[in-house]
Amino acid sequence: MNVTLIKELRQRTGVGFGDCKRALVEADWDLDRAVDIVRLQSGAKAEKKADRTAAEGLLGLKVDGAKGAMVEINIETDFAARNPKFAAFVERAVDTALAHGAEGVAAALEADRQALVQEVGENINVRRAVRVDAPDGGSVAAYLHLDQKKGALVAVRGGEPGLGHDLAMHVTAMRPRVLSPQDMPASVVAKERALFAEQTAQEQSDRPKPPQIVERIIDGRVRKFLAESSLTEQPFVKDADVKVGKLLANAKATCTAFERFEVGEGIERREEDFAAEVRKQLS
Numbered sequence: 001m002n003v004t005l006i007k008e009l010r011q012r013t014g015v016g017f018g019d020c021k022r023a024l025v026e027a028d029w030d031l032d033r034a035v036d037i038v039r040l041q042s043g044a045k046a047e048k049k050a051d052r053t054a055a056e057g058l059l060g061l062k063v064d065g066a067k068g069a070m071v072e073i074n075i076e077t078d079f080a081a082r083n084p085k086f087a088a089f090v091e092r093a094v095d096t097a098l099a100h101g102a103e104g105v106a107a108a109l110e111a112d113r114q115a116l117v118q119e120v121g122e123n124i125n126v127r128r129a130v131r132v133d134a135p136d137g138g139s140v141a142a143y144l145h146l147d148q149k150k151g152a153l154v155a156v157r158g159g160e161p162g163l164g165h166d167l168a169m170h171v172t173a174m175r176p177r178v179l180s181p182q183d184m185p186a187s188v189v190a191k192e193r194a195l196f197a198e199q200t201a202q203e204q205s206d207r208p209k210p211p212q213i214v215e216r217i218i219d220g221r222v223r224k225f226l227a228e229s230s231l232t233e234q235p236f237v238k239d240a241d242v243k244v245g246k247l248l249a250n251a252k253a254t255c256t257a258f259e260r261f262e263v264g265e266g267i268e269r270r271e272e273d274f275a276a277e278v279r280k281q282l283s
Contacts, residue, residue, distance in 0.1 A: 002029055005024055005034075006020045006021050009024060009038070012035060013039075013119075015038055015118050016119075016121070019038065019118070020034070023037040023041065055074060055263075055264040055267040056075055056078045056263065056264065057072065057075045057090075057264070058072075058073060058086070058148045058149065059071065059072055059150070060090040060097075061153070062095065063140050063141065063142045065140070066133060066134040066139055066140060067132065067134070068141075068142055068153040068155075069102070069129065070094065070097070070130050070142075070152075071090065071094045072261050072263060073090045073124065074127050074264065074267070075123070075125075076122040076123055085116060085119065086116065086124070089109070089113070089116050092109060092112065093105055093109055096108050097129040101131050102130050102131045105129040106126035106129075109126060128261070130259045130261075132155050132258075134156070134257075135157055137157055138155055139155075139156060141153070141154050141156060141164025141165045142168050143165060143171075143172050149262060149263040150262045151168075151172055152171035154168045154171060154255055154258040155256045156256070157253060157256060158251065158252050158253035158254060159252065160251060163251055163253055167255060168258075169237065172260060173237050176258070177230070178231070179232060179256075180230050180231070180245075181226035181229075183230070184230070189222065192225050196218045196221040196222060197218050200217050231244050231245075231255065232245030232248070232255075233245060
């Protein structure tokens, strides 16, 4: 066994000791052939890991004047998410989104992704990317939480420096779904109204109120839902006495768009039976 060649192959490819040794044996200890074998195996190993749930990870977020980009890159464990090479991959992804737009980020980085899967031994998924462009005269601001798992971009026109950052922090914390109530899709409003109607009917089952009263109760609940879900109607996170819409008006500013990401949101996390997995490996 040539430990020097194994070490050199590991330095050139970043994969583990055992994988390097197997590649060199297969290549009859020809280093260049072994590099090619590792590259081919990288894709194969990435495919084998593709069915494993990747719900941890990091956000990448970057702003350049009137445009900003954000990406979510998932990996299986929080420990692996702290790997500097994983963080570097996230940076490459957000740089790609900022320079070229959100479409095609995953395809552009597929070779890098497969190589990183080989190196860290976990499934990695370029889950989503977005780029926000401000209108003429506007700018994009961002907020990324310290854990790098929650963040937001906002496009703002007007206002003092720092307003955009405060709005991005608010969006991150308060999770608005739309800019204003009229932006909420009609299908969502209809679904919520049906739910509120069912809830109200259950509450009135013992002592039903007149239909017009019931309708007013439902209307009030729909208005509350829209207010809680709309950026302009939410109390500002730094001053609950002021709604965001009023804050913007006072600053002679408008928010034209926002995006919020949180790592793993919406991903169904599969429960793993560790003991069963050990038994499977030993059988």
